[in-house]
Amino acid sequence: MSDVKTYPVKTEFQSQALIDNKTYQTMYQASIDNPEQFWAEQAEKLIHWDQKWQSVMDVDYREAKISWFNGAKLNVCYNCVDRHLENNADKTAIIWEGDDPEISESITYRELHEKVCRFANLLKARGVKKGDRVCIYMPMIPEVGYAMLACARIGAVHSVVFGGFSPESLKSRILDSDCKVVITADEGLRGGKKVPLKDNTDTALKHCPDVHTVIVVKYTHAKINWTPERDVDYQQQAATLSSECPVEIMDAEDPLFILYTSGSTGKPKGVLHTCGGYILYAAITHKYVFDHHDNDVYWCTADAGWITGHSYIFYGPLANGATTLVFEGVPTYPDAGRFWQVIDKHKVNTFYTAPTAIRALMGQGEQFVKQASRSSLRLLGTVGEPINPEAWEWYYHTVGDERCPIVDTWWQTETGGILLTPLPGATDLKPGSATRPFFGIKPALMDADGNELEGEASGALVMSQSWPGQMRTVYGDHQRFIDTYFSQYKGYYFSGDGARRDADGYYWITGRMDDVLNVSGHRLGTAEIESALVLHEDVAEAAVVGYPHDIKGQGVYAYVTLMSGQSPSDELKQTLTKLVSQEIGAIAKPDVIQWAPGLPKTRSGKIMRRILRKIASNELDNLGDTSTLADPSVVDDLIENRANR
Ligand code: 6R9
16 A cells, blocks of 8 residues: 555644544544443534433444434524524525526525525425425525425425436435425526426426425526416515524434435435434534634535535534535536636635546646636535545645645435545545544444454445434335345444455445446436336346446446347437436436347346446456356357447
8 A cells, every 4th residue: 555645634734623633533432432422422512402312322233223312302403593693693604606607695694594484484384294294306596405494494304306307206206205295496507507397396296196285486487387276486475474483393313304315226215314313413524524614615516406415515514503605506617617716706615526526627627727716725525436546636736736635525325424534634635545434433344254354454334333314214114224224234334335444444435336326426226227228118128337437437338138129229229318317317317328139147037237347347358257147148249249448
């Protein structure tokens, strides 16, 4: 490992930082030796509780029973909004930067309180009560945050669906969690293009008879269809309602939200997070990982439809009373300098984005970066997928001018918040490594036989100790929760990722060990894409794998076998691509479709994806054992006609 570059913590940064290495070591040790005491202390410091807990943690990984702060009561919205009013009512809570670079807005904590209360009263007026599920399908405008917080205020459980998902995906998520109310907008904007959110909602709702209310935020004022008994004009109605709304006092273990994410099999699962543990974990990680200072302007470029948007645009920063920037646009509109212009415009100090965006912008050359001063920047972060050292170096030298540490944060929808990460004032950096565990996190690496590996090693990344932000169940299917995360390694939470630990105890994520793809930081199940492809009547069978892609990290490679008598054509390829887009969303479109007269299968009929992955990646010298194939000759055809060479 001696050839790996290390970037020691800079003294200038450390002198201003909340935590140095010695403090990290002491706090980390305390969090592992005595987690109950550690988390009780942090919970007292960071969160307002209406009633204290009887026990800090009750966890049994063998049964997948996880609860934190049993008996405690709180309201998450109160923690994110109301409690800042006494001293910080006029502080900016949200800076909104529109898709159009001419449009931005500042919302103070006082204004946020008013907006959220009105929204909450509107939900109540439509009959929404504690425990009801509410679907949010919105563009990146401040109202998406108001809607989430309004749900939290009255104890409703939100399920945010990414605005880029298709009506079909929206429908299945609404049905799975039995949402009776949907919050949407007439249209969204992304890179100058319009996204027909209300139209998509109308289409989805044709198959959702139980939805009685659609709250519509009029944003672009496009012409939309209106169903009078169902559709509600947000601006019109909210204005008539009170700007005060009492908070619902919740149990720590009451659900806060459901967020769907892809797994290796079946349809996406509803990851359920609860109030107390989640908000504590979002707050503490935001505070220490981003070294939060009171006057910081903090910007996370994620979408509210992903967990990163939940924890690090809204809940974590707002719980800490921060100023958080909400961005509607894309990195390359109007040009590839947008991020850096926005940083200068709003004097952003902390900037958190995805490796795929960094790689895309790196390809545009550094003139776009250099046109902006970026002098406000103090700290950079990445999330969503492994960052290749080349992109890391560019981010560090070109964007951060060698002044800003980079926090490479590894975590998942399931984990609620960041688990592996540098702390910027404490951890020496190695490009490409998510470095070390956060407080209370006890990672381990397992071999194929389920033994814990010691020292330098590679294996399956698991956690042997719970943390407050951990998901509690798969909505409506606890057995799936047990099977997916707790059955492979008894007594551990299995992340689905592989990792290597180096001699310094640093972790290097090697990627998913299951059939989950990571395309531009978005999680996609191969099974979902395959199901979409086989909907076409000419398709007999499909197998989808990932392959290395310069910008996206992974691309989608689909092998398609047609029904006998059907002939391949470019037109059919286009139809199939469109079908995937309709069924799931544009992010799932195959980059490559290869016609496969047959797929490599074992004699028991299992598709050998290992071989398909190698062919897609053009790694032919190491195909492994093909002797167990029912018909080894199909491999020759696939190699012959492969798209990547
Ligand atoms: C937060 C988020 C989770 C999967 C995860 C892993 C990959 C996320 C990473 C990373 C390497 C990082 N991942 N962060 N891999 N380094 N810093 O992305 O959640 O959408 O659920 O994806 O993303 O494979 O298992 P989610």
